[in-house]
Amino acid sequence: xxxxxxxxxxxxxxxxxxxxxxxxxxxxxxxxxxxxxxxxxxxxxxxxxxxxxxxxxxxxxxxxxxxxxxxxxxxxxxxxxxxxxxxxxxxxxxxxxxxxxxxxxxxxxxxxxxxxxxxxxxxxxxxxxxxxxxxxxxxxxxxxxxxxxxxxxxxxxxxxxxxxxxxxxxxxxxxxxxxxxxxxxxxxxxxxxxxxxxxxxxxxxxxxxxxxxxxxxxxxxxxxxxxxxxxxxxxxxxxxxxxxxxxxxxxxxxxxxxxxxxxxxxxxxxxxxxxxxxxxxxxxxxxxxxxxxxxxxxxxxxxxxxxxxxxxxxxxxxxxxxxxxxxxxxxxxxxxxxxxxxxxxxxxxxxxxxxxxxxxxxxxxxxxxxxxxxxxxxxxxxxxxxxxxxxxxxxxxxxxxxxxxxxxx
Amino acid sequence: xxxxxxxxxxxxxxxxxxxxxxxxxxxxxxxxxxxxxxxxxxxxxxxxxxxxxxxxxxxxxxxxxxxxxxxxxxxxxxxxxxxxxxxxxxxxxxxxxxxxxxxxxxxxxxxxxxxxxxxxxxxxxxxxxxxxxxxxxxxxxxxxxxxxxxxxxxxxxxxxxxxxxxxxxxxxxxxxxxxxxxxxxxxxxxxxxxxxxxxxxxxxxxxxxxxxxxxxxxxxxxxxxxxxxxxxxxxxxxxxxxxxxxxxxxxxxxxxxxxxxxxxxxxxxxxxxxxxxxxxxxxxxxxxxxxxxxxxxxxxxxxxxxxxxxxxxxxxxxxxxxxxxxxxxxxxxxxxxxxxxxxxxxxxxxxxxxxxxxxxxxxxxxxxxxxxxxxxxxxxxxxxxxxxxxxxxxxxxxxxxxxxxxxxx
Numbered sequence: 001x002x003x004x005x006x007x008x009x010x011x012x013x014x015x016x017x018x019x020x021x022x023x024x025x026x027x028x029x030x031x032x033x034x035x036x037x038x039x040x041x042x043x044x045x046x047x048x049x050x051x052x053x054x055x056x057x058x059x060x061x062x063x064x065x066x067x068x069x070x071x072x073x074x075x076x077x078x079x080x081x082x083x084x085x086x087x088x089x090x091x092x093x094x095x096x097x098x099x100x101x102x103x104x105x106x107x108x109x110x111x112x113x114x115x116x117x118x119x120x121x122x123x124x125x126x127x128x129x130x131x132x133x134x135x136x137x138x139x140x141x142x143x144x145x146x147x148x149x150x151x152x153x154x155x156x157x158x159x160x161x162x163x164x165x166x167x168x169x170x171x172x173x174x175x176x177x178x179x180x181x182x183x184x185x186x187x188x189x190x191x192x193x194x195x196x197x198x199x200x201x202x203x204x205x206x207x208x209x210x211x212x213x214x215x216x217x218x219x220x221x222x223x224x225x226x227x228x229x230x231x232x233x234x235x236x237x238x239x240x241x242x243x244x245x246x247x248x249x250x251x252x253x254x255x256x257x258x259x260x261x262x263x264x265x266x267x268x269x270x271x272x273x274x275x276x277x278x279x280x281x282x283x284x285x286x287x288x289x290x291x292x293x294x295x296x297x298x299x300x301x302x303x304x305x306x307x308x309x310x311x312x313x314x315x316x317x318x319x320x321x322x323x324x325x326x327x328x329x330x331x332x333x334x335x336x337x338x339x340x341x342x343x344x345x346x347x348x349x350x351x352x353x354x355x356x357x358x359x360x361x362x363x364x365x366x367x368x369x370x371x372x373x374x375x376x377x378x379x380x381x382x383x384x385x386x387x388x389x390x391x392x393x394x395x396x397x398x399x400x401x402x403x404x405x406x407x408x409x
Numbered sequence: 410x411x412x413x414x415x416x417x418x419x420x421x422x423x424x425x426x427x428x429x430x431x432x433x434x435x436x437x438x439x440x441x442x443x444x445x446x447x448x449x450x451x452x453x454x455x456x457x458x459x460x461x462x463x464x465x466x467x468x469x470x471x472x473x474x475x476x477x478x479x480x481x482x483x484x485x486x487x488x489x490x491x492x493x494x495x496x497x498x499x500x501x502x503x504x505x506x507x508x509x510x511x512x513x514x515x516x517x518x519x520x521x522x523x524x525x526x527x528x529x530x531x532x533x534x535x536x537x538x539x540x541x542x543x544x545x546x547x548x549x550x551x552x553x554x555x556x557x558x559x560x561x562x563x564x565x566x567x568x569x570x571x572x573x574x575x576x577x578x579x580x581x582x583x584x585x586x587x588x589x590x591x592x593x594x595x596x597x598x599x600x601x602x603x604x605x606x607x608x609x610x611x612x613x614x615x616x617x618x619x620x621x622x623x624x625x626x627x628x629x630x631x632x633x634x635x636x637x638x639x640x641x642x643x644x645x646x647x648x649x650x651x652x653x654x655x656x657x658x659x660x661x662x663x664x665x666x667x668x669x670x671x672x673x674x675x676x677x678x679x680x681x682x683x684x685x686x687x688x689x690x691x692x693x694x695x696x697x698x699x700x701x702x703x704x705x706x707x708x709x710x711x712x713x714x715x716x717x718x719x720x721x722x723x724x725x726x727x728x729x730x731x732x733x734x735x736x737x738x739x740x741x742x743x744x745x746x747x748x749x750x751x752x753x754x755x756x757x758x759x760x761x762x763x764x765x766x767x768x769x770x771x772x773x774x775x776x777x778x779x780x781x782x783x784x785x786x787x788x789x790x791x792x793x794x795x796x797x798x799x800x801x802x803x804x805x806x807x808x809x810x811x812x813x814x815x816x817x818x
Binding site for chain 2: 080081082083084085086087088089130131134135136137138169171228230231232233312313314315346347348349350351354357359
């Protein structure tokens with residue numbers, strides 16, 4: 001409640017839907033940079049813990065977020081309201097490396113990016129990019145590990161509930177416009193490979209820690225080199241001065257401080273691409289043949305009520321998105337999936353890659369209710385009941401896992 | 410640059426387009442609450458003045474706003490980016506009376522509102538309203554006096570440039586849904602009269618200072634009793650816990666801390682309605698027969714560049730809205746209106762009452778250019794070249810007045 005004088009205590013309830021097994025002290029996932037997670041030991045621990053925001057994100061609203069570590073900060077489930085855009089001050093943070101020194105945003109237009117694998121390779125400044133074209137796209141940004149807390153085999157890494165996701169308005173130049181000015185993509189290039197401009201810690205093999213991600217060249221349809229987020233220059237913590245935004249793709253592909261974009265025949269051999277962010281069987285090592293965390297599937301979750309409600313008519317709220325496709329429909333169940341009721345979308349449609357808040361009125365009787373939501377995209381893909389088990393706990397879209405148990409009295 | 414690490418210095422330039430005659434020390438417009446305006450004496454005064462935000466809006470971004478007085482705070486023209494929603498932390502403030510004590514947002518759901526002029530008059534709590542229905546609407550909020558600084562006869566009141574306007578996402582219950590539950594509107598009621606819940610200063614005739622506004626009953630189509638703005642509970646400074654929002658209508662009709670909504674045969678006899686906020690000839694007193702500041706007309710303005718640009722290709726940005734109608738088209742001229750070029754809208758369409766950012770690429774030669782924009786709504790109404798002269802300096806939609814002179818080198 002820092003900057004706003006909000007009072008709606010019910011939306012600030014701890015996430016009691018987290019399995020007990022996950023409510024233990026866990027190490028953060030940011031390697032050498034990780035600090036001890038603040039995810040506590042009891043159901044109330046989260047809201048009772050003092051929350052300390054690191055300096056580079058001091059401007060965030062501390063009461064809307066859960067600080068897991070210096071580089072992993074989650075949006076409270078109940079902090080998502082019925083608006084269509086996620087305010088920057090409650091957007092999650094997940095940085096694989098510490099943000100660069102703030103010098104890089106002292107003169108944003110001087111930021112340089114090198115384009116390779118095109119017929120006329122070139123290094124351009126952000127100031128030059130800004131004159132090439134502009135588009136504004138609303139898109140969900142979601143960490144691959146969002147929903148990891150619901151896995152039961154105990155995958156390491158940040159124990160995200162629902163809050164490693166937000167819906168942002170991005171402004172930048174379409175990558176295809178830049179490529180067109182540079183003579184087009186060279187033949188036989190299958191991937192767009194983006195490299196982040198973080199300063200790498202000394203003494204470690206760069207390939208093991210650098211942020212360099214490859215996505216299929218089909219993403220050229222929607223890829224954006226973005227300098228604005230939510231009507232402001234992209235904050236340093238979120239990849240400013242320049243971020244690769246690939247609407248419909250998991251967060252890791254949206255490379256921050258992007259300093260190189262190469263069209264390449266193969267994928268990057270950096271660890272984060274070659275073996276990291278892969279769907280692999282539990283107990284197995286990561287390898288290039290496993291599915292990479294690229295296009296996001298359809299997903300939804302309830303945002304209110306989360307813990308308690310009064311009996312009788314209730315409005316049940318949530319958010320839904322189609323990932324790589326537009327979302328088409330959401331159903332809600334108050335009996336754990338036995339019976340379903342169609343929800344309606346609330347507010348304007350921000351486009352294919354945006355999420356849509358939804359609402360449905362339901363009469364709730366006294367007692368415990370398992371409230372779940374299930375979304376379907378425009379291609380007819382429906383959110384599955386169960387998650388795909390995998391070693392790292394990626395890509396959880398299970399509607400069962402994302403339900404909440406609400407006590408009605 | 411407080412919360413964000415923005416560096417784009419060019420967008421923070423002072424508003425050199427203000428006529429010199431307006432760059433003088435002026436008293437604020439908030440009556441007994443007014444303090445001396447910070448609008449300075451020289452073209453650079455604005456950016457050099459220390460900016461002190463009053464406590465109740467300490468959470469605003471000081472570098473994105475101009476503090477005219479404790480109750481009148483303007484958004485910097487260049488602080489509007491290419492996003493579609495105006496962040497709350499840079500939204501203008503214009504309160505006719507000081508905000509109530511923060512106690513009123515300590516238990517938001519306990520806020521009470523009385524409905525009259527319906528077949529079953531009733532007092533409802535905000536908690537009860539929240540169960541009646543919900544809608545999310547994006548709408549421009551604009552002060553009647555926005556653009557007053559461009560009038561030349563020297564109307565008193567805050568010297569707003571373009572920044573007494575923003576585009577917000579509102580969530581609340583449609584007033585028509587509430588009325589339907591209360592048996593409908595009584596016959597022969599022509600107005601919706603809303604009363605604000607401010608504490609009135611003692612010793613003054615309440616009718617002379619209270620905020621009570623009447624709008625034609627046709628506004629029932631879109632009127633919303635709103636508890637959320639931009640995905641957060643409505644901040645106290647902006648009318649929380651509950652605000653009457655009438656999309657398409659000037660700001661004054663969007664009554665804050667609304668505690669009474671009455672369907673009435675005639676208009677309120679409070680001064681703010683009976684003689685205030687009227688379009689009246691210069692030198693005449695306000696009177697009920699004059700046009701009231703209700704529906705907003707079509708309007709637009711450029712947001713970048715504002716002062717300087719480099720010769721060659723430039724992207725020119727701005728915002729446009731249709732007021733009571735949707736906006737349909739925008740043209741931009743770089744020669745003061747001699748020749749025009751169609752702009753394109755940027756980003757998603759948020760609906761009839763929202764504004765739309767626009768952009769157009771233009772080649773600019775060295776020298777001074779008068780850059781102006783001209784919008785047309787879906788009914789074919791085009792923004793006029795000149796303002797309607799009136800005593801109080803209301804409703805300025807002149808495209809000539811809102812142009813900027815940009816030095817290209």
